[in-house]
Amino acid sequence: MYNSVLNTFSSTPTSTTTTATAALAVAVISIIIILKLQRRRGGAFKNLPLPPGAAPWPLIGNFPDILLRRSYFRWIHGFMKEMNTDIACIRVGYNTHIIPVTCPEIAQEIYKKNDAAFASRPLTQVTQLASGGYLATVFANNDQWKKMKKMLVSEVASPAKLKWLHGKRAEEADNLVFYVHNQYKANKSVVLRLVTRHYSANVIRRMSLGRRNFGNGMPDGGxxxxxxxxxxxxxxxxxxxxxxxxxxYLPSLLAGLDLYGQQKLIKHAISVIDNYHNPIIDERMRQWRSGDRKDMEDILDVLITLKDSSTGHPFLTVDEIRYQLVELFLAGLDNPSNAIEWTIGEMINQPELLKKAQEEIDSVVGKERLVQESDIRELNYVKACAREAFRLHPMSAFNIPHMSTQDTTVAGYYIPKGSHALLSRYGLGRNPKVWDDPLKFDPERHMNDGNVSLLESDLKMISFSTGSRGCIGTMLGTYMTVMLLARLIQCFDWAATTSKGIDLSEPDDEPLCPATPVTAFAKPRLASHLYPTQN
Known part of the structure; x- marks a missing residue:
């Protein structure tokens, strides 16, 4: 009965007229928008096409294609593969274009040749919340970005400052061994995700806030x-x-609406971080103002005591300090922890890789001391293993977007002002035109150039990005990544907890850490006196 009434209603002349009118209105508006966009082009751009891509819907662009799929990055890479293109265009809304790139030559056009045109960041709800309104470095634009970047380069990430903070990193490398060794003594398996993430967090926490723990920690070092x-x-x-x-992408229509619940989740996450950071920051500032503290011991001290050379006033506001410290954690944790979790999993499934890396460390370092940062230069195979994890197993499918501040061209295509360029970590590292057998974990592919570096300046893969918006902490990231891997494989043999080996399947969506956390048994391989006995 209900269906028959519905069918009758849907076929009435009034309904048909309304539908036709709506369709005509959409068509007219679409034509007007297209004409406006075309009219905006001029000179060298007027005859150039946009990059190829999925056909957009009127007005809303490719929103349905994105929203109806569980993994938007797999959809993007899927249609790029079908179209056999290394650059594509996805229109979102009626005037924003997303430009994914999977080719190193095209990536270099964006990051090098057109670096100035793509040196801006798009503004998003999440990045605004995570940066306190764009007060830190990574997501800021214009003068604020320049101010914070200059400060980080000279005062935080310089070789001199990293040398000054070396002792704190060395203590965390020892605590890493202490914790894993305690799992062995307790006959427990080791969850590599927990180990790698908390080693990385401990390093940043010690360097920036002067402490490993907010509470009492655990007796076993965890x-x-x-x-x-x-x-x-x-x-x-x-x-x-x-x-x-x-x-x-539709701020005029959806401003203030939290459709995915992201704002609520991010606000809660940032409040958790603030609850741990802010009391330390406030107390430290009180100590400096009162004169109770006179010696600098960590990055927080550096940020508080910086002065504006022209006025003598503090160089950074309290909120700039707060959100720059948040950003240090956001920038410092994901790459090392994810790469080394994948690497240990791959090594367990291919024991010859673990053996070769251990042999290199034994040759360079010996078995009478623990590997140190000063050994990293000579550990080329160990670095090749970490580099291969960055290539094959990135934490995220894309880099943080770059936004074009002017009409430009890339690879012979027209790129409108305001486009979001997405360099694909996933696509660059797995591009079969660049890498032989790209889905195989093979560190040997990186051993042809003498001294192996984790940095990839030719953008055949992305470890630490390049260009004016490139990673400021490349040296620190290298220290953290290589020391984490080197200590784990020098001090322990690793074995799967089941006869099936390690499950290295990927999740359907981001983040791209193993779908099942890598869990394994660790067995000491050095003399007992080399293992730290306290944290």
Whole structure:
């Protein structure tokens, strides 16, 4: 009965007229928009096509294609593969274009040749919340970005400052061994995701805030409930920084609406981080103002004591300090932890890789001391293993977007002002035109150039990005990544907890850490006196 009434209603002349009128209105508006966009082009751009891509819907562009799929990055890479293109165009809304790139030559056009045109960032709800309104470095634009970047390069990430903070990193490398060794003594398996993430967090926490733990920690050297909550909040924030949010592309219509619940989750995550950071920052500032503290011991001291050379006033506001410290954690945790979790999993499934890396360390370092940062230059195979993880197993499918500030061209295509360029970590590292057998984990492919570096300046893959918006902490990232891997494989043999080996399947969507956390047994391989006995 209901269906028959519905069918009768849907076929009435009034309904048909209304539908036709709506369709005509959409068509007219679409034509007007297209004409406006075409009229905006001029000179060298007027005859150039946009990059190829999925056919957009009128007015809303490719929103349905994105929203109806569980993984938008796999959809993007899927249609690019079908179209056999290394650059594509996805229109979102009626005037924003997303430009994914999977070819190193095209990537270099964006990051090098057209670096100035793509040196801006798009504004999003999540990045605004995570940066306190764009007060830190990564997501800021224009003068604020220049101010914070200059400060980081000279005062935080310089070789002199990293040397000054070496002792704090060395203590965390020892605590890493202490914790894993305690799991062996307790006959427990090791969850590599927990180990790698909390080593990375401990390093940043010690360097920036002068402490490993917010609470008492655990007697075995592992994280306490406070550190678990802190790191979970950081990775929640990272997850949504790289996710798609329709409200970012239709701000005039959806401003203030939290359609995916992302704003609520990010606000909670940032509040958790603030609850741990802010009391330390406030107390430290009180100590400097009162004169109770006179010696600098960590990055927080550096940020508080910086002065404006022209006025003598503090160089950074309290909020700039707060959000720059948040950003240090966001930038410092994901790459090392993800790469080394994947690497240990791959090594367990291919034991010859683990053996070769251990043999290199034994040759360079010996078995009478633990590997140190000063050994990294000679550990080329170990670096090749980490580099291969960056290539094959990136934490996120794309880099943080670059936004064009003017009409330009890339690879012979017209790129409109305001386009979001997405360099695909996933596509560059797995491009079969660049890499032989790209899905195989093979560190040997990186051993042809003498001294192996984790940096890839030719953008055949992305470890630490390049260009004016490139990673400022490349040296620190290298220290953290290689020391984490080198200590784990020098000090322990690793074995799967089941006869099936390690499950290295990928999740359907980001983040691209193993779908099942890598869990394994660790067995000491050095003399007992080399293992730290306290944290």
């Amino acid at each position: 994280p306490g409930p406070e550190e678990l909550e802190h790191v979970e909040a950081i990775f929640t924030t990272l997850k949504y920084i790289f996710s798609f949010n329709i409200s970012d």
